[in-house]
Ligand SMILES: Nc1ncnc2c1ncn2[C@@H]1O[C@H](COP(=O)(O)OP(=O)(O)O)[C@@H](O)[C@H]1O
């Protein structure tokens with residue numbers, strides 16, 4: 001009876017397409033919104049993931065995320081290096097600053113000063129220029145998204161900038177993970193950064209450390225905290241802190257939550273209504289089948305086949321569209337740079353669609369099962 | 379000879395609001411094999427209710443129905459459904475064909491429901507449609523057929539599994555006189571046999587002469603039983 005159920009469904013073109021559309025639309029909306037949501041949250045951890053070699057981030061006691069920086073005295077670096085279990089430790093400055101572009105526009109930027117000797121914290125991949133050039137006097141590297149923002153016409157490399165009224169020259173473009181705040185990032189050597197960023201003697205923002213081979217980063221972080229009174233987090237903890245900060249301090253979860261809920265509700269509404277219309281249109285036929293001698297068991301199978309078919313095709317189509325949407329966005333828009341569809345999200349959407357199909361299927365089935373076969377003689 | 383169908387003390391009451399409306403009052407009747415039996419009577423007299431109870435799709439309030447020796451309402455729900463599938467062919471007034479299946483596929487439904495492969499079932503349905511003179515329409519959808527052709531597909535569906543009892547409710551109501559007569563002729567020719575019975579509810583006075591036996595109902599009772607129409611019709 002399975003093929004009969006499918007023919008009943010596909011034969012009614014308009015409703016069939018309506019059902020597929022409903023499921024696909026819901027799937028697309030939910031998957032796409034969840035993907036954007038997760039990718040945005042992950043941007044809270046972008047700075048941490050930019051330095052895969054560092055196991056441990058050390059900061060001021062009150063520090064919380066990579067984007068909120070509180071200065072530490074320069075002596076902190078040696079104290080961290082002195083803790084047993086620490087393999088290596090390097091300084092990093094992260095600070096807000098202002099650049100004046102050649103056109104005279106003022107633009108807030110993030111200055112990141114990386115260790116002069118190892119360049120730890122500088123993104124791996126260069127889009128333009130040579131990594132060595134960061135040693136040039138006054139050299140800065142700009143992130144790729146920032147380069148397109150500050151120099152829409154191109155020609156970033158070689159341009160002179162006024163960075164906090166100091167002379168700086170763009171010597172390269174790096175492929176950086178966009179951060180949540182998406183400010184332009186200028187990378188420079190730690191010693192240079194001290195020149196660019198004015199202030200007191202205390203300008204060290206973070207100490208990036210790696211546990212010695214054989215040492216557990218979490219244990220080493222604890223040891224650093226105990227020995228120095230500073231705050232030390234493992235990479236995973238600190239990444240999580242960055243994500244949590246966004247969750248706790250922005251309206252993003254609520255906004256996306258509402259959209260996802262809406263996707264579900266609209267899906268249930270379209271699919272539920274169309275499916276019950278379809279069932280109602282075919283109720284006489286179902287009644288006739290019951291009279292002829294099709295058992296309720298087989299009727300259940302038929303409705304389940306119809307619901308499953310709608311669910312599978314609609315879901316497949318929706319996921320395809322959503323992945324394509326996210327992928328196209330990531331290729332073509334700086335706002336979506338690095339966005340992808342984490343594999344968990346299609347699974348979540350599958351569960352949601354399953355609930356949706358189950359709800360509408362059971363509702364429709366109730367109507368069919370309640371139909372008395374005697375009604376076909378009426 | 380034991381009768382094909384035995385109806386004993388059957389009553390039916392429907393709940394209407396807070397009270398019950400008695401639609402059948404103690405029906406006792408036996409239907410013989412090899413006969414085409416007409417059930418006639420005014421609208422509302424209880425014909426459809428009685429034929430539904432005989433066909434095993436409506437529980438009587440009281441009484442017993444035996445079809446070829448099986449006490450229908452003593453069966454479990456599932457057994458009753460299986461019994462209907464194996465033993466009873468239905469022809470509904472509105473045909474109730476599946477609009478997205480072809481004529482042959484529609485006619486094959488009882489065989490498919492019984493577990494026969496789609497191919498074999500439609501092959502058999504085609505043979506029957508051939509006997510019903512609509513072989514050339516076998517691959518068309520119901521909406522591409524005339525009313526008379528659809529009715530024949532419905533008859534094909536009722537007969538494809540060679541059920542021993544065929545019940546029809548007003549099968550000719552929507553047809554013109556000639557088509558109506560041909561349907562009755564076909565039913566006689568294809569459905570009737572020594573060990574089989576056909577019951578037709580009708581008030582189509584154009585075809586009364588084709589019956590072996592005519593039962594007339596009034597107000598939930600059988601008031602006439604003969605080979606001709608009761609007086610006053
Ligand atoms: N499900 C029902 N609920 C209430 N009354 C019903 C129901 N089915 C039939 N009746 C009533 O039973 C009577 C007989 O109906 P029916 O058997 O359809 O008569 P006929 O087929 O002879 O026209 C009618 O008065 C009808 O209104």
Ligand SMILES: [Mg+2]
Pocket residue numbers: 425426427547
């Ligand atoms: Mg009737």
